[in-house]
Amino acid sequence: MSVWVDKFDVFAGGFWLTLQICVLAAIGALVLGAVVAVLRISPVPPLRALGTAYVTIFRNMPLTVVMFFSAFALPALGSNADFLRIPGLELVFTRLGTDLPYFRFALIALTLYTAAFVCEALRAGINAVSPGQAEAARSLGLTFTQNLRYVVLPQSWKASIVPLGSVIIAMIKNSALIGFFGVVGDLSQSADQLTSAEGYAFIPVAIGISIGYLIMTVPLGALLDRIERRQAVAAR
Amino acid sequence: MSSVLYDVPGPRQRRLTLIISLLATVLVAVGAYYLIYLPLDEKGQFSMDLWGPLIDPSNENFTLVWERIWVGIENTLIAAALAIVASLIIGTLLAVLRLQLKSLAGRRYAGLSAPVAYLLRGLGSGLAVLTRVCVEVFRGLPVVITIFFVARGLPEFGVTLETLWYLVIGLTVYNGVVIAEILRSGMEGLPFGQREAAVAIGLSPFQTTTLILLPQSFRIMLPALISQLVVVLKDTSLGFIISYEETLNIGKQIIGVLSNPIQVYFVIAVLFILVNYSLSKLAQYVQKRLARGRKTANLPAASEVAAPIDAGAAV
Numbered sequence: 349m350s351v352w353v354d355k356f357d358v359f360a361g362g363f364w365l366t367l368q369i370c371v372l373a374a375i376g377a378l379v380l381g382a383v384v385a386v387l388r389i390s391p392v393p394p395l396r397a398l399g400t401a402y403v404t405i406f407r408n409m410p411l412t413v414v415m416f417f418s419a420f421a422l423p424a425l426g427s428n429a430d431f432l433r434i435p436g437l438e439l440v441f442t443r444l445g446t447d448l449p450y451f452r453f454a455l456i457a458l459t460l461y462t463a464a465f466v467c468e469a470l471r472a473g474i475n476a477v478s479p480g481q482a483e484a485a486r487s488l489g490l491t492f493t494q495n496l497r498y499v500v501l502p503q504s505w506k507a508s509i510v511p512l513g514s515v516i517i518a519m520i521k522n523s524a525l526i527g528f529f530g531v532v533g534d535l536s537q538s539a540d541q542l543t544s545a546e547g548y549a550f551i552p553v554a555i556g557i558s559i560g561y562l563i564m565t566v567p568l569g570a571l572l573d574r575i576e577r578r579q580a581v582a583a584r
Numbered sequence: 585m586s587s588v589l590y591d592v593p594g595p596r597q598r599r600l601t602l603i604i605s606l607l608a609t610v611l612v613a614v615g616a617y618y619l620i621y622l623p624l625d626e627k628g629q630f631s632m633d634l635w636g637p638l639i640d641p642s643n644e645n646f647t648l649v650w651e652r653i654w655v656g657i658e659n660t661l662i663a664a665a666l667a668i669v670a671s672l673i674i675g676t677l678l679a680v681l682r683l684q685l686k687s688l689a690g691r692r693y694a695g696l697s698a699p700v701a702y703l704l705r706g707l708g709s710g711l712a713v714l715t716r717v718c719v720e721v722f723r724g725l726p727v728v729i730t731i732f733f734v735a736r737g738l739p740e741f742g743v744t745l746e747t748l749w750y751l752v753i754g755l756t757v758y759n760g761v762v763i764a765e766i767l768r769s770g771m772e773g774l775p776f777g778q779r780e781a782a783v784a785i786g787l788s789p790f791q792t793t794t795l796i797l798l799p800q801s802f803r804i805m806l807p808a809l810i811s812q813l814v815v816v817l818k819d820t821s822l823g824f825i826i827s828y829e830e831t832l833n834i835g836k837q838i839i840g841v842l843s844n845p846i847q848v849y850f851v852i853a854v855l856f857i858l859v860n861y862s863l864s865k866l867a868q869y870v871q872k873r874l875a876r877g878r879k880t881a882n883l884p885a886a887s888e889v890a891a892p893i894d895a896g897a898a899v
Contacts, residue, residue: 391590392601394609405853408814408860410821412832413853420845425623482589492590500589524726528825536729543736550740554733558725565724 351548352556362538363560368441369455369534370520370564376459377519378512381466388471391492399467406464411457411522415529418457419450450530458523465515473508474500506579513572520564535560629846637842638851649838656834657855663748663820663830667755668813674756675763678715679801680793682768685712687789722761727819730754735826747828751820759816766808770801806874810867814860821856831855 352359387399406414437444444452477500485499527537539557542548593601624630637645688708693701722730731754738745738753774797782792802809823830835848842848 389589391593392604392608394605394612398608398612404861405857408818408857408864409853410818410832410856412821412824413849413856416832416845416849417853420849424627424629424846425620426627486589486591495589521724521726524728525822528728536726536732539729539732550737554737557729558721558733561726561729562721562724566720569720569724 351542351552355542355546355548358538358542359535359556359560361533362535362557363563365531365534366520366523366536366560367564369451369458369526369531370523372441372444372455373458373462373519373523374516376455377462377466377515380459380463382470384463384467385470385474386496388467389474389496403464403467406461407468409461411461411525414461415454415457415525418453418460419529422449422453422456448530448532450532451526454526454529454531458519458526461522462515462519465518466512469511469515470504470508472511473504473506476507477503510572510576510579513568513575517565517568517572520568521561524561624846635844635847637838637844638847645842649842652834652838653831653851653855656829656831659748659828659834660817660820660823660830663751663755663823663828664813664817666748666752667759667820668816670752670756671759671763671816672809674760675767676798678719678760678764679767679771680790680798682712682715682719682764683771683793683797684789685715688712719761719765722757723765725758727754727758728822728825730758731822731826747823747826750826751823751828751830754822755816755819759812759819762815763809763812766805766812767798767801770805771797773804774800803874807867807871810863810870814863814867817860817863818856 384399384402387395388403390396390399434444444455481503482495482500485495490499523534524536527534527540531537535557539553542553543550591597636643637649640646685708689712691705691708693704696704731751734754734757735747735750738750771793778796778800779792782796787795820830821832824833824836827833831852835852839845839848
């Protein structure tokens with residue numbers, strides 16, 4: 349049990365790093381997912397095809413393969429993902445600026461993968477808005493953009509929030525993979541480090557790491573449950 | 585669905601759409617050419633040296649490489665099949681157990697002496713809390729971590745197994761819990777009249793669950809269960825962290841010899857996408873079939889009986 353006291357900084361550091369990548373990937377995935385969702389419902393066929401292709405590819409590929417791709421294909425494309433070294437952001441999320449690119453690669457993979465699911469969650473929300481709303485907007489003469497901006501999206505947001513939340517929870521859990529892709533010091537890599545290299549007893553470490561993840565996932569899940577129940581009551 | 589968002593285009597709109605379509609296509613193509621094709625070509629990623637072993641049957645390594653990949657696919661499918669069967673069993677048991685415990689929660693055990701009754705009630709609520717905690721914990725933990733813990737933890741207790749079983753156990757723990765939740769929400773979403781009718785004809789709570797609620801829940805939740813199958817299949821690729829020889833791990837071995845990572849991962853990605861895409865299509869098809877079946881089945885019932893209680897409870 350002494351590992352909790354001795355190595356508290358390792359647990360806390362791992363938690364902080366996992367939280368960092370989750371926040372960054374969540375922002376990235378929400379933005380990218382929204383763009384893909386707009387592509388998927390746009391009136392222009394090639395754009396729609398592009399959006400559909402994106403979702404099909406990334407939803408059916410294991411995240412592991414996406415990670416390997418970003419770790420091997422990006423260097424082959426001649427990029428070290430240096431565009432992610434955003435000056436202001438680097439100060440808070442220090443790992444963005446390190447010379448080892450693995451954090452950035454993992455971030456890109458996680459963002460690309462999650463964006464497909466975000467797109468589906470947003471689309472589910474849009475489909476949940478009753479067709480009469482969009483029809484009424486059209487009959488008023490609103491264009492596609494106006495229709496989305498003023499009528500459909502404000503309403504779809506409410507139906508999207510629960511699926512979006514579960515996508516984000518899944519993403520937090522998926523972020524555990526980064527520890528096995530060369531990112532040093534996140535929660536999952538700390539588990540490996542503490543048990544194998546530093547020889548601490550397995551069970552206390554496992555409990556510590558589990559608590560780290562559960563702190564992030566369980567309250568979020570409970571919150572979603574609450575929202576879902578309240579929405580169900582409101583809908584009745 | 586989405587066509588609700590815009591009108592059927594007139595001649596001007598059609599022209600505009602055509603122009604934008606062409607522009608978009610050209611833009612995407614040019615972007616892909618300059619940002620992806622050219623850099624890859626420059627690094628010689630399209631050379632036959634790298635692709636040959638994967639796509640050219642006359643290449644000396646072709647048969648060997650595909651033999652290895654085939655082994656990987658087989659291992660992936662074995663692990664996925666075992667995991668899905670095991671998690672279906674565990675999930676069903678857990679769902680039934682949780683529902684039973686819930687129905688036991690209010691029971692007073694009137695015929696028994698006071699200490700025994702208290703003991704039984706304590707046992708019931710204790711088990712209910714325990715299963716709830718298990719579900720929350722294992723649903724909240726990443727699968728990777730579960731698999732890692734199983735592979736690292738079981739040997740600590742003197743249980744050494746083949747890596748296949750570590751992977752299967754890890755996947756089962758996670759997916760079993762998820763499936764249990766899917767089935768449970770299916771059962772709780774059923775109209776309350778189902779349970780009342782079962783009790784009225786004298787079925788015990790256990791019989792009610794297994795004979796009435798569970799089969800319907802399976803039917804309603806079939807699309808969700810098939811989607812979970814896709815998740816399991818994707819998650820078997822996590823076997824590489826405990827060096828189980830599944831497709832991805834075999835890919836890594838091939839890359840170690842031929843050093844063509846992009847090409848090998850491309851082929852593996854295509855394989856995964858093909859299988860998972862067909863599975864998701866199957867889920868969609870099943871969902872459509874079920875929706876159709878339920879609509880026609882409900883038509884006479886809805887007109888004959890006014891159902892005031894379960895108007896909101898129905899899924």
